Amino acid sequence: MTMKLTRLPSLASDYSGACSVLYAMQALTLLYSPGGCSSAIIECDEIRDLRQTLFFCSKLGELEAVMGAADEFLLQAQTLCAHNRQTEFTAIIGTPVPALTGIDIGAVADELSRQTGLPAMAFSTEGFKDYYSGVHQTLLELGKHFLEKREKKNNQVNIIGYTPLSLGSPAHLIELMNELEACGLTINGSPLAKMNLGDFKNMSAAALNIVVSHEGAGLAQYMQQEYAIPYVLHVPIGLWGMRRLFKTLEAVTDISFGHISWNQYAQTGKALSARRVVVIGEPLFASCMAACLQNDFWLASVEPVSLIKTDRRMKSVYQEESLSGVRFFTCEHSLAQWLGEGQPDIVIGDPLYQTLVRQKNIQYVPLPHVGLSGSMHADLNYEFIGKKGYDYLAGFIGL
Numbered sequence: 170m171t172m173k174l175t176r177l178p179s180l181a182s183d184y185s186g187a188c189s190v191l192y193a194m195q196a197l198t199l200l201y202s203p204g205g206c207s208s209a210i211i212e213c214d215e216i217r218d219l220r221q222t223l224f225f226c227s228k229l230g231e232l233e234a235v236m237g238a239a240d241e242f243l244l245q246a247q248t249l250c251a252h253n254r255q256t257e258f259t260a261i262i263g264t265p266v267p268a269l270t271g272i273d274i275g276a277v278a279d280e281l282s283r284q285t286g287l288p289a290m291a292f293s294t295e296g297f298k299d300y301y302s303g304v305h306q307t308l309l310e311l312g313k314h315f316l317e318k319r320e321k322k323n324n325q326v327n328i329i330g331y332t333p334l335s336l337g338s339p340a341h342l343i344e345l346m347n348e349l350e351a352c353g354l355t356i357n358g359s360p361l362a363k364m365n366l367g368d369f370k371n372m373s374a375a376a377l378n379i380v381v382s383h384e385g386a387g388l389a390q391y392m393q394q395e396y397a398i399p400y401v402l403h404v405p406i407g408l409w410g411m412r413r414l415f416k417t418l419e420a421v422t423d424i425s426f427g428h429i430s431w432n433q434y435a436q437t438g439k440a441l442s443a444r445r446v447v448v449i450g451e452p453l454f455a456s457c458m459a460a461c462l463q464n465d466f467w468l469a470s471v472e473p474v475s476l477i478k479t480d481r482r483m484k485s486v487y488q489e490e491s492l493s494g495v496r497f498f499t500c501e502h503s504l505a506q507w508l509g510e511g512q513p514d515i516v517i518g519d520p521l522y523q524t525l526v527r528q529k530n531i532q533y534v535p536l537p538h539v540g541l542s543g544s545m546h547a548d549l550n551y552e553f554i555g556k557k558g559y560d561y562l563a564g565f566i567g568l
Contacts, residue, residue: 176524177501180477181334181540182206184262184294185214186303186384189332190311192222193364197256199246200226201274202264206296213543214300216333223253229266239277243284246277250285257366258288268295290314300334300540301451302480304384312388315366318396319374323422327375328358329400330385334540335451336360336404337547342381344555345405345414352424377421379403379414383453386486402491404454407461407559408434433556439467446471447508449518450538452487452495458517458536458553459494465559466566472496472511476504476522501525515566520546534565 184200188210191198200207207226211219227245229238250259259281261274278291292310294303308329326349328342336342339360349356357372358364372378378389378400389400399421405414411434419425446468448455455473462468474496479487486492498504505525508516516526519538526533536553537546552561 175501176505177476177521178541178543179299181214181300181543182209182294182296183298183300183303183306184264184292184296185210186300186305186332186334186540187260187262187292187294187307188224188303189215189300189334190304190307191260191262192217192219192224192332193358193360193362194260194311194369195255195257195363195365197223197249197253197259198225198262199242199249199259200224200262200264201242201267201272201277202226203229203266206264206266214334214539216338216539216544216547223249223256225249239272243277243280246281247284250281250287256287258290259285261289261291263292263294263296265296268293268297288314298480299477300332301384301477302482304330304332304334304382305387305480305483305486308385308388309391311369312372312391315369316373316392316396317370319371321376322355322374323376324353324424325355325357325371325375326418326422327372327378327398328356328360329378329380329389330382331358331360332382332384333547335382335384335454335538337537337539337551341552341554344557345411348411348555349418352418354418354422354424373398377401377418381453382451383486383489383492384483386453386489387483390485402453402489404457404553405555406454406457406553407465407562408437408556409461409464410457410558411555412436413460437465437467442466442468443470444468444514445511446515446517447511447513448473449504449516449522450475450536451540452477452492452497454553456491456495461558462562462566466562468515468566472513474498474504474507476501520549532565534562 274291278289282289373396380389380402392398405411448458452475459471459473462471476498515532517534520535521542552558
């Protein structure tokens with residue numbers, strides 16, 4: 170086996186992605202683990218306050234980890250359910266230990282549901298895939314388990330795919346939420362609020378799914394097939410991003426945005442720039458950022474790239490037209506070599522990606538990616554949505 174030393178940490182794991190989705194739900198979340206797996210979530214991956222949730226992790230000894238402790242786990246889970254009757258369902262999250270030792274957490278969830286009378290779900294994350302996979306799997310399984318047909322309401326939209334792992338603090342999406350609410354739209358799945366099962370089930374009544382990360386596309390595809398709800402994969406970055414969202418909403422919801430909104434995000438007139446730009450990040454974010462730079466800043470050469478290992482279960486997601494222009498890298502060494510050969514003038518991405526850039530005379534625009542760097546740069550003063558996002562980028566790129 171050839172060992173390679175790396176500059177970058179691994180992306181957050183799939184079980185971190187599952188826990189990040191469930192943070193917004195009124196769920197009792199139980200991580201089946203010897204105990205160490207929770208450290209990454211608590212100390213690094215989850216930048217929100219876990220005290221606002223019911224998150225628990227098992228503590229297994231060496232023998233229990235090897236031989237399994239399903240019966241004891243079930244007993245403790247029953248106790249927690251009895252003490253937390255306000256929860257709407259229980260979620261059991263897998264880690265490498267049950268995956269390697271053959272513990273059937275699905276059977277544990279079924280037995281827990283039978284004994285408590287409350288819904289219980291198992292999410293078979295294994296810790297061997299990235300958080301994208303965990304978010305995708307969790308959203309899709311929640312949709313298949315809880316969604317049901319509802320009468321369509323033309324003033325409702327869903328926000329699908331938000332987690333801090335891809336988009337940072339919920340505060341970054343306030344401008345988007347304000348614009349949607351100002352024109353009378355009801356938002357299901359708002360990053361700014363908790364969601365109960367009633368809210369989640371109402372998602373099947375929406376006129377449109379706004380998918381803000383590629384890991385949310387699986388649920389949107391399912392909802393289009395089952396409930397005939399159209400979707401758009403779009404992060405409204407900069408002025409162009411908001412204008413495109415307005416056009417989509419007007420076409421689907423028949424709601425007209427006022428002149429104030431349109432004027433606030435009016436197109437800028439600039440001379441075409443020959444500077445070469447590379448955007449590194451979550452695939453949909455990188456794609457939408459590239460479109461913003463081309464339309465708001467008139468940068469002709471912008472290439473969106475993403476350093477991820479694609480999951481075969483998300484094959485249909487990577488076939489989406491919105492991701493067709495993204496260049497994927499599975500290895501940081503290949504990305505570093507490509508950057509060195511391309512000699513971009515501007516690179517946009519998490520501050521950790523700067524270690525891959527060899528040239529010195531480069532403009533680096535920091536946009537933290539929590540799924541990569543955790544809480545390390547999460548408090549950086551940055552924006553990307555709408556007018557605030559445009560102003561932030563203009564401070565680096567120039568007006």
